[in-house]
Amino acid sequence: MAYKIALAGNPNSGKTTLFNVLTGSNQFVGNWPGVTVEKKEGYLKSDHEVVVVDLPGIYSLSPYTSEEVVARRFLVGEHPDAILNIVDGTNLERNLYLTTQLTELGIPVVIAVNMMDVVTKNGDVIHIHRLSDELGCEVMEISALKGTGIAEAARTAVEKAKARMHPEPKHNFSGSVEHAIAHIEEAMAGRLPKGQERWYAIKLFERDMRVIEELQLPAELIAHIEEDIRSCERELDDDAESIITNERYNYITALIRECYTRKNAPGMTISDKIDYIVTNRWLALPIFAAVMCLTYYISVTTVGTWANDWAANGVFGDGWTFFGHFVPGIPSVVENALTNWGCADWLVRLVVDGIIGGVGSVLGFIPQLLVLFFFLAFLEACGYMSRIAFIMDRIFRKFGLSGKSFIPMLIGTGCSVPGIMASRTIESERDRKMTVITTSFIPCSAKLPVISLFGSAIFGGAWWVAPSAYFAGIVAVLCSGILLKKFRMFRGEDAAFVMELPAYHWPTPRNLLRSMWERSWSFIKKAGTVILLCSMLIWFLSNFGVANGRFGMVTDMGDSLLAAFGNLIAWIFRPLGFDEWSCAVATLTGLVAKENVVSTFGVLFGAGELSENGAELWQRLSEMFTPYSAYAFLIFNLLCCPCVAAVGAIRREMHSAKWTLFAVSYQTGLAYCVALTVNQLGALFAGRGSWLGTAAACLVIAGFLYLLLRRKKPAPVAEEKREGAAV
């Protein structure tokens, strides 16, 4: 029989790190609160009879946010055999609030005080045995990051789970509260699950609506309970919920006095000193801009370019020199081998141009992505990303979004799918929908090859191309915040954003490398599956067609099926400056996976036969694009409808085909308008503008300014209340 152990604790207390160690999984770990939004299960490595459940981080069992609902539903509804409560030792007082609630659930609780290495380093002492006696449950010291004490904590939790004992909480409220709770328990006799009577009684005392709805109590019983609550409220001159909260904190304060010895009076820690600068009112934004510019500059322009040249032009190109020895590139090796074996020419072209050209053009960007992923992993793990959310909150608030919306966007820099799903942490339904719609504006890793290709081919490797794409995404998010809030369906007050800033710490090299590798491996897997299939399809469609009234292989790509299809839709993109059928097709294949934009060009322009330095592909691109039409192409592909996987995630999060259609239409419409403006104004400044194009661009700008500056109508009060209740 399987035993279930739940990992519960405050956000960013180290639950997922512990989960990974206990189960051998590789769940995403970040140094900011709200990384986990769904519960996850895995088998304990040392005992396959035990299932470990990683719950989202919560501050209490009051279901204010969707994560708290997920965690509470599991703990109360599914009743695990034991709870391993992860407590951040550096923030003991705040973390113990949840502990006091967990001990009331009638489930054995083992407390693992995490980050003990930091507590010890600070010179502080937690009197574990005294804490254990006071709370009435086992308390263990651990460091999830360093891996100390974990096995003991897991073993203790398994023992408790197997013993199946119903513990009694040691904490008692003051006389009149206990009196009311006892009355409620008595009135509810036989109606509550065994072992959970006290937890339910406390929740009824707090008038928890979800519990009242769940129990479906008769009106007279509710009235009877209400009398007890009112009498207590009169006596203590406060509302029931506040009474319970105050009493819990009084109890925790007494506990801390008994069990925690601080070496020094609380002063400025190193984290505080760093935050004094990086979250400074005036310096925060320039520092953030500099950090992101540097990240993209190093990833794409310096180290990235060197590595990319080797991969794209050496490994997937003509070859490279290794300690004076020439190593031929994969395309030439394969081409020579296939030709020597006597393979048919069409098959050689399919393998070299179609498969290696398409997949290789994407894989060539792996070195750049490795560097980018390394920097992003570092920023995430050290704690700076949560500061960015804090900094962005101030700006986002002015644009109708909360800083909480920035967390999904941070996650979205890797892949939009988890980014879109991370929007679940947002309580307000309107803000959540807006975040889902705008998250994919931030360039994900799949868009980086597109940025890099155009940066090199058209802009001569200019340093500003990659950061400008990133900041264009942020600007699109901010402007969408203003625009969408002007519409009735998104109107309303901004959601409050409370976020704890975790202490900075040096990430372990293992975690950095693991994060970097896992993201890159996913990219490689995608290249070997979706991109490979699309490349073969593109090759087939671009080499077969109807010529001289007969279907077969064509010598001129202009006669191919792909060209015929591309020409059908190419006119749509004429105002954006790229009306070649190959660009239209590349944009369309990008909807399957954004890397396909690059692989399509790779297949169509025969990347397998590239000359040195990828000059052939670059040459063909620079012939097709002007700098402004190239930037318009880039912007359109960055902002338009994301890949099918991300659209699927939007559909799941929106729970509505109508909303999904709205999101995709809005994204594509915005991308089209922005790209049109970029191209037409660019052409105008270059002296090649047309009056029609300029008029269209001016119309777009005027419409945008009107929507931007139009006064916001106040939200109807009734609607606000309904929304609030639904959350």
Next chain:
Amino acid sequence: MLSFLMENAATMVVAALVLVIAAAALAAVLRARRTCGACAFCAQRKHCGKIDENCSMKGQR
């Protein structure tokens, strides 16, 4: 109609190999699409195992 595949033995072998690779890639794409929603949260990472009843990857840790 498929005579171009039969040009010679080397063509047949390599064409068959390409088809096998394409079929494997297609199978991987289709299998990935059957995973449950929660898994997409870690789409770029190793599958965590059992997430919900509808997940085709359930239990494959």
